[in-house]
Amino acid sequence: MSRPGGRRAIGLAGATTLAVATALLTAPPASSAGTVTASCTKTQDWGTGFEGSCTVTNGTDAALNGWTVELDLPSGTAITTAWNATRTVSGDHYTFTNPGWNATLAAGASTSFGFNGSGPGWLTGCTVNGAACDGSGGPGGPGDDEEAPAAPSGLRSTGKTATSVSLAWNAATDNVGVTGYDVYNGAAKAASVTGTSATVGGLSAGTAYTFTVRARDAAGNTSPASGAVSVTTSEGGDPGDAGGKVIGYFAEWGVYQRNYHVKNIETSGSADRLTHINYAFGNVQGGKCTIGDAYAATDKAYTAADSVDGVADTWDQPLRGNFNQLRKLKQMHPGLKVVWSFGGWTWSGGFGQAAQNPAAFAESCYNLVEDPRWADVFDGIDIDWEYPNACGLSCDSSGPDALGNLLSALRSRFGSGNLVTAAITADASPGGKMDATDYAGAARHADWFMPMTYDYFGAWAAQGPTAPHSPLTSYPGIPQQGFNSAETIAKLKAKGVPASKLLLGIGFYGRGWTGVAQSEPGGTATGAAPGTYEAGIEDYKVLKSRCPATGTVAGTAYAKCGSQWWSYDTPSTIGGKMAYAQDEGLAGAFFWELSGDTPNGELITAIENGLG
Template sequence: MPRPGGRRAIALAGAATLTAATALLTAPPASSAGTVTATCKKGSDWGTGFDGSCTITNGTGSAVNGWRLEADMPSGTSVGNVWDATKTVSGNHYTFTNAGWNGTIAPGASVGFGFGGSGSGWFANCTVNGASCDGTGTPGGDTEAPAAPSGLRSTGKTATSVTLAWNASTDNVGVTGYDVYNGGAKAASTTGTGATVGGLSAKTAYTFIVKARDAAGNTSPASASVAVTTDEGGSGGGDKIVGYFVDWGVYQRNYHVKNIETSGSAGKLTHINYAFGNVQGGKCTVGDSYADYERAYTADQSVDGAGDTWDQPLRGSFNQLRKLKKLHPGLKVLWSFGGWTWSGGFGQAAQNPAAFAESCYDLVEDPRWADVFDGIDIDWEYPNACGLTCDTSGPNALKNVLSALRSTFGSNNLVTAAITADASDGGKMDATDYAGASQYVDWLNPMTYDYFGAWAAQGPTAPHSPLTSYPGIPQAGFNSAETIAKLKAKGVPASKLLLGIGFYGRGWTGVTQSEPGGAATGPAPGTFEAGIEDYKVLKGKCPATGTVGGTAYAKCGGEWWSYDTPSTIGGKMAFAKDQGLGGAFFWELTGDTANGELIGAMRGGLG
């Protein structure tokens, strides 16, 4: 998925020699009562650089919706990293506008932003919303309203929410935000060109408009309206719960098939995806023979308490899965091929889909373990688009591969595929014919997680698996509701879609802001990889402190994490039912607690 750039990285070198700098404005004068004012000051100054902050205070009797601070810097001085605001530069003139979450200032309240700079100078000619920062004078004559937003449209809906998008407005100075109205009532405010309006009733018609505003408080005419009827509520959906079991989990993570049983998860699962087989030379191949079918299990490690013998024909996780299926006769197991690291082989496989499908069938149905597997899962990241590598296989490649697999595996075996969740305009979902591919599968697993993470090392912080959009989200189309809506709009049946859940969190370090959108200095430390950690660790290490977009986030010390909890999973399962989806899936079993908290929430939510 596209990954947004970072924002903040300040090294406070020579801290012992730092001297306090004078403020641009120490306090608003008495004449500023009833106005919006700004106070900007340096926090530290080490001669060749500094860090600073600005506080905008609403001294009026009504809320301020959007702010814009402008100032000039002398030659040789510049502002670099900025957090909690958006910066634009023209020569030596700097403009800072509010972020998505701090544009509204209640009467008497204040908000702020920070920055780092180089050089020894400081702000001059400071204005806020067109008037002097110290509250004197009048706004700088900006009485021209922005143009009305155009192209208002619905990009997704549920029984209780509608997601909207529109084209950006123009203004003689600059647009600072948009207000969405549901009928005559303001329903949402945002700095972007999209918003989700929640709290709606099922199967009900609503009419929406949007207006733009600028820093001087001018409001545009209303856009053309759009009428949307929410989906029917309580329609229900499927009860599939598909969990990934990773073959490498038997090493450092010390997670084995027996853990699926002892955690109580086996009884809640309908399917297991065994990950991963490799794709090489146009064929399906074994990923890890030792973990898959060679490793010997002792009696205490085995699902049924019987240890492996040296001469038995099948050992390893495959044999343990066979034993697990005997305890749970309704449980199905699919062998997943590809994944992030091994998707590069699908391009060659797509050149001869029939030969590829035949190789996969021969491997999955190998007589040594044919009874273990009930079908095949394809995890191609991403067809005709870029993942770890890029391919130009064409928009029909996935459809052709899945058609060949269905023909070869027949109707008595399952064929499924994990797919992109990138619903942005022109994104990965638009590069492949997913609707055409869906006719050959039992279901698709859109990977509705990893939308955001510390690959953008300096932030902004954002939840990696938002259910819905929210004001200030870094990328439009990066949330589960819009993903499902776009796939359905393309023609994929809801019953063939499963909602993806991550049993882990993604996090940053060097974060000072509790809410999403803060700057960072890099990925937070993780047990096995920086920037990622299992739920079972995070629930104790960094308990959730808030929710946004239908998922949880946590601030602990300088670390900021986002992850799903049993509560937010409950909300996501309600969404899956309202949408009539086939169920849900998750990545992956080792992230859950020893008693299966998260899978329990999934089963409880789907019924």
């Protein structure tokens, strides 16, 4: 499990309401010099709601100190949340003003803010600093621009499910600047975005569709259509298809103090509900993939009573331990996939050296994962690099492309027949870990990403304030903006990561404080609440009866018992999160980790039921 930047890996319990958080840009202005403009686009539209973004551009030759965007919405349509701007509402009139950090724009600079809303309508009457958003009427405004952008090139499919297709293309050129793109499914406009990728949803399984893209500039000029690309959606019914993935982590060290073994995955009924198991963790040393605990993985002998299939290990068999037990589990569940995860919070420091020679790293990983002794056990590799080009347990300066370079090398070596996935940061705060790496570029080489949408808050802040460690949404008084699942998912989508390549993370544990008097979130504390294995953390299977939930906030539960305050997910709150994942078109859900659930698998059952 992880804080927004990381997941502890060894001996610990280790490891989106829509929103789009965009960072401060310093790109050339999207309109001609002489005016301040604002370009607003609907980046996603699902009929009953939408997400959008506005980019304010200083097209003058002097610094701009402060900006205000005002707009109106028709009755029945509302903007419910916003980020990177302060929102005020008067009836159907909305005003967005700059926060302090992006108030000043140098000449030619831009900044963006995002929002999500409900209803079918769209904004009208847009003004920026009292003038029309399109700069019309001003000197050199976009009304003087009559040249259309060039057609986008390189349109391609980057992924598909039974109900969606993910597309990407090369940026178009324009004499002034491209402000957005319209994606067409045949003759119908299917999406409008500001970046060079989009996911078109609401499609039918096993059906061929033809897509094109047109570019727009600030003056409303539209390019010719790009070259067309035809894509046939996947056939439905496969539980591993996007939207139905249920991925659980199995912690290698859990066979010791926790006494949790592969057999427990079977006896709890979890094996029938899982599509994938992530085996955590392999180490990263000397620029190579290495085994974590060889005894637990390959040598620990199991008796007949503790073995998955009731057959005891022998002293001379070539493979024992977790790997052999996973092999037996897969034989009992032929559709189940197992992926070997490398890194985690404790071992993420090794990726920096690996990034210096991605090809050599990929070769070492392939040789280990595909070792003939256990090649049939694993169906791919997962990279849990929790703070690339950022600081976590240590600091990394490999650069924003390092994660993508590693995943590209792994994809080349493992090929299309194996899975290549990554667990990534959930820190969506402005300038946070998510802004330090090109996750959209890296996603091109991965089957999916698992943003670790838990451990946002915990008793490492010993005096509080108390806060749920896995909030689905923001809420009044949240200690840190950008620390919630909805903003994490929205920011990744805004950066260009397709929804069909994202899973929602769930923690099968709680985080807690002691010395707390206040029942609601936001109380002060004296330290971490006691836990079975580590202070401040406890399994759901223990908390459900020891400290039952007394309330909910931001889509998750909290509990006050005596002087202790805990937050954790319950079957009910997981149901709400799964509904969110479906509404967002996510690939499914993953969780840390299997041993935290009840013996009859309450939480994983809630995930499966919630995803349908």
